[in-house]
Amino acid sequence: MVSIDLNNSQRTMLTTLVNKYQQTGEAVTGEKIAEEIDRNPGTVRNQMQSLTSLGLVEGIPGPTGGYKPTPEAFDAIDRQQLDEAESVIVARDFDRVDVTVEEINLTSVHHPELCRARVHLQHSVQQFEEGQPVILGPTPISKLVIAGTVEAVDESNSEILLDIAKIEAPVEDPEK
Numbered sequence: 001m002v003s004i005d006l007n008n009s010q011r012t013m014l015t016t017l018v019n020k021y022q023q024t025g026e027a028v029t030g031e032k033i034a035e036e037i038d039r040n041p042g043t044v045r046n047q048m049q050s051l052t053s054l055g056l057v058e059g060i061p062g063p064t065g066g067y068k069p070t071p072e073a074f075d076a077i078d079r080q081q082l083d084e085a086e087s088v089i090v091a092r093d094f095d096r097v098d099v100t101v102e103e104i105n106l107t108s109v110h111h112p113e114l115c116r117a118r119v120h121l122q123h124s125v126q127q128f129e130e131g132q133p134v135i136l137g138p139t140p141i142s143k144l145v146i147a148g149t150v151e152a153v154d155e156s157n158s159e160i161l162l163d164i165a166k167i168e169a170p171v172e173d174p175e176k
Helices: 008-024 030-037 041-053 071-076
Strands: 057-060 066-069 090-092 095-097 101-106 116-121 133-136 145-154 159-168
Touching: 008 030, 008 041, 008 066, 008 071, 030 041, 030 066, 041 057, 066 071, 116 145, 133 159
Parallel strands: none
Antiparallel strands: 057 066, 090 095, 090 133, 101 116, 116 159, 133 145, 145 159
């Protein structure tokens, strides 16, 4: 795997393209990307040309055209290309949010007063704000539930950083 060094603008556009593509499975227009990241459509078209030349984006011509990420695009933003992802429920301000959780990294469990989780989503994180209460889970295998407050939002990587207030996982009966 070859590492491609993307600038912040390219990473944000590519991540947005991948997010939108994974939601619909269809080509994404430059206008939709521009609207999502609050940029000029011309700027998006220019960046998409450079991402195409890097082999990360495929341009689809025609009235239903737009852009599709290549398999290399997923590698470039460190994302797995999954056809079927297991669902993890996410609630923000006590309302369920329709997002797919890609990965949860517990970054500082060794320090109980500074317990954090970095949550990577396959969707835009624009709907999250610092200070919001968030609950994740249960996760598919371990049934882990994490509750905390959004400490930071990283739009270019589709990540939120949670200050964890509580982590719960069911204890299995050893006799079963």
